[in-house]
Amino acid sequence: MDLITVVCGIIFKDDLVLICRRKAEKSLGGYWEFPGGKVEDGESDEESLLRELIEELNLKVKIKQHFFDTVHQYDNGAIELISFICESENITSESTDHDQLAWVKVSDLLGWKLAPADIPIAKELIEKFKG
Numbered sequence: 001m002d003l004i005t006v007v008c009g010i011i012f013k014d015d016l017v018l019i020c021r022r023k024a025e026k027s028l029g030g031y032w033e034f035p036g037g038k039v040e041d042g043e044s045d046e047e048s049l050l051r052e053l054i055e056e057l058n059l060k061v062k063i064k065q066h067f068f069d070t071v072h073q074y075d076n077g078a079i080e081l082i083s084f085i086c087e088s089e090n091i092t093s094e095s096t097d098h099d100q101l102a103w104v105k106v107s108d109l110l111g112w113k114l115a116p117a118d119i120p121i122a123k124e125l126i127e128k129f130k131g
């Protein structure tokens with residue numbers, strides 16, 4: 001099966017990072033993720049991320065750096081999840097794709113029910129921001 005490319009933003013506001021809970025009716029409903037989405041034909045990863053964040057969250061961010069990529073095999077196919085560290089000037093509180101949003105400390109990330117593909121990214125972030 002094909003590998004689907006998905007981009008996500010690790011969006012910081014001060015020292016908190018945004019995670020979003022996927023609506024129940026979506027694939028991986030109820031799991032928390034870093035917001036983003038599938039890369040469309042003809043788009044760069046960065047363009048895709050900026051578009052998705054505006055569409056879903058009406059949030060404009062600054063992409064600071066490419067962070068970490070991971071491949072995860074779900075039952076219905078594999079995704080490559082490409083993450084970027086971003087900064088946001090404002091806090092968003094509504095999403096078209098999620099039923100809850102939370103701004104959390106990096107050190108608390110693994111206490112949330114993250115989508116399985118996000119766990120290696122969360123672990124890497126915890127390492128990076130440790131002490």
Ligand SMILES: Nc1nc2c([nH]c(=O)n2[C@H]2C[C@H](O)[C@@H](COP(=O)(O)OP(=O)(O)OP(=O)(O)O)O2)c(=O)[nH]1
Binds near residue numbers: 026035037038079118
């Ligand atoms: N946006 C995003 N998606 C993620 C993350 N982790 C993870 O496994 N995914 C999965 C969920 C989806 O299967 C896919 C992204 O799809 P999407 O959110 O753009 O799209 P969609 O609603 O059209 O997806 P789908 O219901 O058709 O699967 O990647 C993450 O951190 N952010």
